[in-house]
Amino acid sequence: MSTHTELHNQVAAILPQIVAFRHDLHAHPELSGSEDNTARKVSEALTAAGIAHETKLGGMNGIVATIHGGKGTGKTIALRGDMDALPITEENEVPYKSQNPGVMHACGHDGHTANLLGTALVLNALKDTFAGTVKLFFQPAEETVSGAETMVKAGCMNGVDAVLMLHGWPDFAPGVLGLRVGPAMASSDSWKLTIHGKGGHAAYPHKTVDPVLIGAQLVTALQSLVSRELSPVEPVVVTVASFHAGTARNIIAEKAELLGTVRTLNKAIRDSMPERMERIIKGICESFRATYTFEFTPGTPPVINDSSVIALVREVGEELFGTSNVVELSEPTMGAEDFSFYLEHAPGAMVRLGTGCPYLLHTPKYDFGDAPLETGILLMTETARRFLGA
Ligand SMILES: [Zn+2]
Ligand SMILES: [Zn+2]
Structure with a gap:
C-alpha cells in the first residue's frame, strides 16, 4: 500500500x-x-x-x-x-x-x-x-x-x-x-493617552487649558505619521478609536482620554511607533500648555x-x-x-x-x-x- x-x-x-x-x-x-x-x-x-x-x-x-x-x-x-x-x-x-x-x-x-x-x-x-x-x-x-x-x-x-x-x-x-x-x-498594539488640561467655565476659555481642543489637534497630527513620516509603501494603521472628555455644554473639561490601536507589518516600524507617537503628543501638549500620560501596550507581533x-x-x-x-x-x-x-x-x-x-x-x-x-x-x-x- x-x-x-x-x-x-x-x-x-x-x-x-x-x-x-x-x-x-x-x-x-x-x-x-x-x-x-x-x-x-x-x-x-x-x-x-x-x-x-x-x-x-x-x-x-x-x-x-x-x-x-x-x-x-x-x-x-x-x-x-x-x-x-x-x-x-x-x-x-x-x-x-x-x-x-x-x-x-x-x-x-x-x-x-x-x-x-x-x-x-x-x-x-x-x-x-x-x-x-x-x-x-x-x-x-x-x-x-x-x-x-x-x-x-x-x-x-x-x-x-x-x-x-x-x-x-x-x-x-x-x-x-x-x-x-x-x-x-499585522502587529496589534494598543495605546491610551490622557491629556491633562485645566477645566473651567465654557464662557471663559482663556482661563482654561482645553483638553478637547488639544485632543482634536492630536487626532489629525497623529495621522501625519502614516501620511508624511513613514513610507507610503509600508502599511501602517494608527487609529484613534475612542475620545472621551467633558460632562456638560458649559464646562471645559479637566482632561480628555483617547484610546487606539497601531497596526504594522514591519517589526522595525512597530518598535519605532511609541517614540514617534510620543514626540507628536509631547510637542502638541507642550505648545498648548497641557501635560499628558501616554501608555503604549504591546500586543502581538x-x-x-x-x-x-x-x-x-x-x-x-x-x-x-x-x-x-x-x-x-x-x-x-x-x-x-x-x-x-x-x-x-x-x-x-x-x-x-x-x-x-x-x-x-x-x-x-x-x-x-x-x-x-x-x-x-x-x-x-x-x-x-x-x-x-x-
Ligand atoms: Zn477570531
Ligand atoms: Zn480565529
Whole structure:
C-alpha cells in the first residue's frame, strides 16, 4: 500500500469521529480563558488514543500533545489549533447550534480544534513512517491574545524547528488553500493617552487649558505619521478609536482620554511607533500648555510566513489537492493573530483554509462547516510527515 493510500485510509477512518467532535464543540462553545470543558474533551480523546500530553499549560487551558516518530530522533514540528469562542449569539439553525446563550464559535475555532485532534490521531497511527517529533498545541484564549504567549512562556516552543497553523477562510471554497510568503497579518498594539488640561467655565476659555481642543489637534497630527513620516509603501494603521472628555455644554473639561490601536507589518516600524507617537503628543501638549500620560501596550507581533515552510506546504498541497486548489493570497490583512508569538521562536506559516461559508468571520452566522476538515487533516498530517523525512 502506498503511503498516500494509507494516509487517505487513516483520515477516512477517523473523519466521522472528528465531525461529531466538531459538532459537540460548536454546540458547547466557551469564551477565551474559560475553555475548561473543551480542553477536557480534547484531553480525553488524546488519552483514549494513547497520545501523551500535558494539560493546563501556564495555568490556562492549553494542552501540548507529543508524538514521537518510530524512525528515531530527528527534527520537531509544532502544529497549532485554537479552542476559544466569542461573545456572539448564534443565528444558524443547525442541529449543533450553540447551547450556550450569547457564546458561539464565530471564528471557527471548533473546526481548528477538531482538525488538530484529527491530525493527532492520524499522525499517531502513522508514527512508524517518520523520525523526530510532532508537538500539537491546543491553545486557549486566542481572541483575547493571551493564550499563545502563555504557552510560549511555559516552554512549548523549546526544541521546535517549525510551526504551522490553519485558519478557516470564508472567501475560498472548502478544500482551497491560501498561501503567502512574508507578512500575512499585522502587529496589534494598543495605546491610551490622557491629556491633562485645566477645566473651567465654557464662557471663559482663556482661563482654561482645553483638553478637547488639544485632543482634536492630536487626532489629525497623529495621522501625519502614516501620511508624511513613514513610507507610503509600508502599511501602517494608527487609529484613534475612542475620545472621551467633558460632562456638560458649559464646562471645559479637566482632561480628555483617547484610546487606539497601531497596526504594522514591519517589526522595525512597530518598535519605532511609541517614540514617534510620543514626540507628536509631547510637542502638541507642550505648545498648548497641557501635560499628558501616554501608555503604549504591546500586543502581538506581525505574522511573517517563512518561505521554506510555505514552499513545503505548497508542495504537499499541490500534490494532495491539485495546483488549482492552492492559491496565492494577493495581500496581507491588518488583522492580528497571536500565532506570531510562536514565530518569535521558530520559522512557520499561517495557512488559510477555505470554508466556503457565505458569512464573515466573527458574525452570528459563520460556521466552519464539516467540509474543510478532511483537507485540513490531510494537509497538516502530510506536511508534518514530509518535514520529518517520511
Ligand atoms: Zn477570531
Ligand atoms: Zn480565529
